[in-house]
Amino acid sequence: MVLKAENITKTFRRRHGAVVALDKVSLEIQEGEFVGVVGPSGSGKSTLLATLGGMNSPDEGVVLWGNQSIYDWNVKKRAQWRGADIGFVFQVFNLIPYLSVYENISVGLALSDKDTKARESIARILDELDLAGQKDHTPAELSVGQQQRVALARALIKKPRFILADEPTGNLDPDTGRGVMNIIKLQHAAGTTVVMITHDRAVAEYAQRTIKIVDGRIDNTV
Amino acid sequence: MKIHQLVVKELFQRSSQLWTSVIAVALGIAVMVAVGSITRFSEKAVADALDALGTNILILPKNASVQDYYSADLQQSEMPESYITMLTDSGSLGIDNISAKLSVPIEIRGKKATFTGILPKSEFMATTGGQGALGVLPAMQWTGFPADTAVNPVPKRIIDDLGSDQAVIGSEIGASLKLKKGDFIDVLGKRLRIEAVLSNTGTVDDGRVFARLGTVQQLTGKNALLHSIEITGCNPAALPEVIREINTLLPEARVVTIRHIVGTQQNINAVMRRIAVALLIMMALAGGAAIANFMFANVYERRREIGIFAALGAPAGWIVRLFLIKAAIVGIAGGSLGYIIGTVCAVIFGTKIAGVSVYPVASFIGWSLLIATAVSLVASVIPALRAAVVDPSSIMKEE
Numbered sequence: 001m002v003l004k005a006e007n008i009t010k011t012f013r014r015r016h017g018a019v020v021a022l023d024k025v026s027l028e029i030q031e032g033e034f035v036g037v038v039g040p041s042g043s044g045k046s047t048l049l050a051t052l053g054g055m056n057s058p059d060e061g062v063v064l065w066g067n068q069s070i071y072d073w074n075v076k077k078r079a080q081w082r083g084a085d086i087g088f089v090f091q092v093f094n095l096i097p098y099l100s101v102y103e104n105i106s107v108g109l110a111l112s113d114k115d116t117k118a119r120e121s122i123a124r125i126l127d128e129l130d131l132a133g134q135k136d137h138t139p140a141e142l143s144v145g146q147q148q149r150v151a152l153a154r155a156l157i158k159k160p161r162f163i164l165a166d167e168p169t170g171n172l173d174p175d176t177g178r179g180v181m182n183i184i185k186l187q188h189a190a191g192t193t194v195v196m197i198t199h200d201r202a203v204a205e206y207a208q209r210t211i212k213i214v215d216g217r218i219d220n221t222v
Numbered sequence: 223m224k225i226h227q228l229v230v231k232e233l234f235q236r237s238s239q240l241w242t243s244v245i246a247v248a249l250g251i252a253v254m255v256a257v258g259s260i261t262r263f264s265e266k267a268v269a270d271a272l273d274a275l276g277t278n279i280l281i282l283p284k285n286a287s288v289q290d291y292y293s294a295d296l297q298q299s300e301m302p303e304s305y306i307t308m309l310t311d312s313g314s315l316g317i318d319n320i321s322a323k324l325s326v327p328i329e330i331r332g333k334k335a336t337f338t339g340i341l342p343k344s345e346f347m348a349t350t351g352g353q354g355a356l357g358v359l360p361a362m363q364w365t366g367f368p369a370d371t372a373v374n375p376v377p378k379r380i381i382d383d384l385g386s387d388q389a390v391i392g393s394e395i396g397a398s399l400k401l402k403k404g405d406f407i408d409v410l411g412k413r414l415r416i417e418a419v420l421s422n423t424g425t426v427d428d429g430r431v432f433a434r435l436g437t438v439q440q441l442t443g444k445n446a447l448l449h450s451i452e453i454t455g456c457n458p459a460a461l462p463e464v465i466r467e468i469n470t471l472l473p474e475a476r477v478v479t480i481r482h483i484v485g486t487q488q489n490i491n492a493v494m495r496r497i498a499v500a501l502l503i504m505m506a507l508a509g510g511a512a513i514a515n516f517m518f519a520n521v522y523e524r525r526r527e528i529g530i531f532a533a534l535g536a537p538a539g540w541i542v543r544l545f546l547i548k549a550a551i552v553g554i555a556g557g558s559l560g561y562i563i564g565t566v567c568a569v570i571f572g573t574k575i576a577g578v579s580v581y582p583v584a585s586f587i588g589w590s591l592l593i594a595t596a597v598s599l600v601a602s603v604i605p606a607l608r609a610a611v612v613d614p615s616s617i618m619k620e621e
Contacts, residue, residue, distance in 0.1 A: 046618045047615075049618070050614075050615035050618055053533070055532070055533060055613075055614040055615040055618075056613075056615040075537070075538055076537045076538065076539065079532065079535050079536060079537040079538070080535060080537065081535075082533065082534070082535045083534060083535015083536070084535065086535075088533050088534070090617065090618065092617075094526070094530045094533075094617050096527055096530065097235075098231055098232060098235035099223075099228075099231060103223050103231070106223035107223050107228065107531070107534065108534050110223050110224070110225075111531065111534045111535040111536050111540070112534075112535055113535075154534070166618055
């Protein structure tokens with residue numbers, strides 16, 4: 001399956017005028033790839049990721065999943081697609097604060113419509129990501145590295161075809177960041193496609209290819 | 223993880239908001255249940271009175287309030303005792319039973335009660351010079367127990383022969399002061415021996431101390447005065463003629479039928495019902511506004527969380543359901559709590575407010591839950607729909 005953006009443009013209306021976040025961006029991500037997206041702050045990287053993930057419809061252009069335009073689908077179908085095929089990992093983890101580690105992961109699985117053998121799957125991923133001892137802890141009781149591992153577990157538990165990661169190591173120290181990147185690398189090796197935004201050159205080197213965004217456009221000079 | 227488990231977790235995470243909403247709903251429901259319960263039992267008491275009394279006539283002082291009489295016959299003005307003689311002397315009125323009463327508020331050992339003078343047969347005979355065969359039992363019929371039946375808790379003999387230093391007390395007085403037959407009570411400086419404790423009637427008579435009319439007149443300084451005369455057992459066909467004749471005979475008195483009194487109470491009950499409906503509307507508006515406010519605030523507080531659910535694949539319908547399940551829980555909790563509070567208040571205050579014993583009304587449970595849940599759900603629809611359109615991409619930014 002290919003995720004493809006064709007001439008997508010996104011403009012945000014602000015008090016002081018319009019800001020063009022994406023300007024006729026086209027790119028293609030083949031299944032199995034590990035793509036890094038780099039660029040300065042405010043260049044449009046996160047907007048690109050949200051648009052590719054079906055969370056932010058472009059003003060112009062199309063995002064294709066195979067040969068279907070995901071923004072031609074209704075909201076429900078797009079949500080189901082996100083739930084089933086896309087795993088998001090965020091810089092700020094975005095865990096539900098009042099749920100335990102186990103429940104946070106369980107919610108990810110429940111919303112994927114793949115709620116079969118949930119208990120075994122969650123137990124396995126908790127072991128794999130070294131979180132079994134913290135399964136009843138709330139996010140506030142975890143270190144930042146553990147929180148990001150929980151967020152990864154939540155994304156991976158449903159076995160998505162694509163992982164869209166927005167600065168997954170942005171809030172982590174280098175050692176912890178390396179641990180998280182190793183998990184993502186293993187997941188990619190297992191066949192999952194990864195699209196990852198990063199500021200960090202060292203992190204970007206995990207990717208097979210890198211796309212640079214500057215002022216909402218792809219910089220082909222990379 | 224199931225959606226209802228998530229809702230319950232979140233509700234207890236923000237428990238102060240939850241309880242505020244539940245209490246807002248519960249108070250509205252409680253007022254409705256309390257008013258509804260009291261009204262229902264008051265209507266029942268009126269219906270029972272109507273059934274028991276048929277076409278009785280009540281004679282009151284001209285300016286006495288029928289409603290005052292109905293609640294405890296404690297009106298301010300009196301009429302002369304000689305009215306009784308005038309009525310019995312008339313002969314042609316078709317009057318079978320006449321009962322006179324004089325009532326004053328008293329306190330016995332700190333307990334408020336009504337001290338009611340009645341005419342026992344022996345005194346009635348003396349008052350009327352032996353004319354008129356029956357003069358006492360109608361009063362006791364009016365107070366709720368039949369005159370001469372096997373289940374009569376007070377033997378007819380006692381009523382017939384109630385002495386000047388004897389009393390019969392209502393069940394509530396007996397129970398609260400732990401009084402029994404043979405005990406003594408001090409009323410307005412006179413020691414009275416209790417000849418009987420009446421069984422519970424669910425009326426104001428439960429709070430009465432009955433004594434001989436002459437005794438009450440003497441102790442209250444209202445010599446040869448009365449508050450009311452009841453005439454029972456009239457032939458319904460002859461009733462209009464009887465009323466006309468009494469009006470002619472006693473132009474200074476007010477003559478009403480029991481149906482008139484019952485009608486007054488029924489009007490009051492109708493007003494109570496309208497108040498209950500008005501309260502229902504106000505509860506729906508106030509409770510609904512409180513819940514809507516809570517839900518809007520909840521959606522605003524949780525917009526990041528909602529965005530996370532949406533990013534994880536939650537469809538709009540799932541997010542709407544998340545809020546409506548929460549609203550239903552608030553409604554069910556508020557309705558249940560409201561029913562309990564309202565029923566307890568009705569049972570406790572029913573006797574004091576309406577003079578009737580009130581018991582829990584089971585059918586109000588269903589109505590309480592239905593109304594509270596409906597109000598809660600309706601008030602939450604717009605906030606839930608607003609939650610469903612939260613932009614999931616907003617979670618990409620740090621707060």
